[in-house]
Amino acid sequence: MAEGTLEVRIWRGGDEGSFGAYAVPARENQTVLDVVTEVQRRFEPSLAYRFSCRVGVCGSCAMTINGTPRWTCRTHVKRVAPEGRLTIEPLRNMKRVKDLACDMDGFLDKWASVGTFEGTATRADPPAALDPANPARQEVDAAIQCINCAVCYAACDVVAWDPHYLGPAALNRAWTLYNDARVADRGAVLESALQPGGCHTCHSHGACTEHCPVGLSPTASIAGLKRASLLSMLKGGRA
């Protein structure tokens, strides 16, 4: 497919807007982010989009490609559009600001609402010894590599139905804090995951897990929070 032309449609505008159509040369080893960049450099200098690292680390480049949320910097055109037709839109479930950039505030506010890391150690203490074989630590390790790309948040139908739902990334974050032995008040973390719109709002549809580009399983993390909540209720605490 190296020769020929890609038929590219890109969303222009905010929540109101329309698609612009562009003919972009097809190349070997071309990512969707390369295509967007080429459109901006050659045809449409005012096109707004986000990216930074270009290697799948920063989580800023996610968009909806032919209806599916993906990171664009590590998505090869060949893999997702063998026929050479691309429709590129901003991520779902967030307000569109301009073109491919959406307003991440809701997503990030929800992330912050499950709490930040607050430990017990002071700078006088030696570094905590974390045993990689410890089961709780293994739960953290399995979920910690989140790059905040919001692909899962865009993929989740429950987020689309219920704007108050915290969503997979925030709850996945809560699960890593809850299992971190260094966190001072793990009960408070569970409390915040149980707020209205918290873990029990999830229906285990698994769209987050199917779409997470780094292969995390937010569904598993949320199921863990649900079980922790059940245990806490059986012990007479909050459900």
Add this chain to the structure above:
Amino acid sequence: MRRGPGWWAAMGHRLSGLALAAFLPLHFLMLGQALGGAEALESSLKIAALPLVKLAEFGLVVALAVHLAFGLRVLAIEFLPWPAKDGLRLRLVYLGLAATALVGIAFAVSVA
């Protein structure tokens, strides 16, 4: 969103749950009517023999089978350990469909 087997399973689970909620009361109402003595039983059996009622009972059994199978999958996702591969238990979607088909056929054969 890409509509994979997990999405269809969730939709099937929801629709079958709603169908159960709508039709189980009718089903129980019919059972209750049959308890009013020999005559009541006789007329209930006649109603139960109507083709449309048989079809509705078939639908109820299939809906229950779908809902049970996909409900058990949700419980497996939430309560069983997560294997690195297929923690979403997508294979259970197909297994559930197969079990539902068996139940449906068995019911159809025994009632027809």
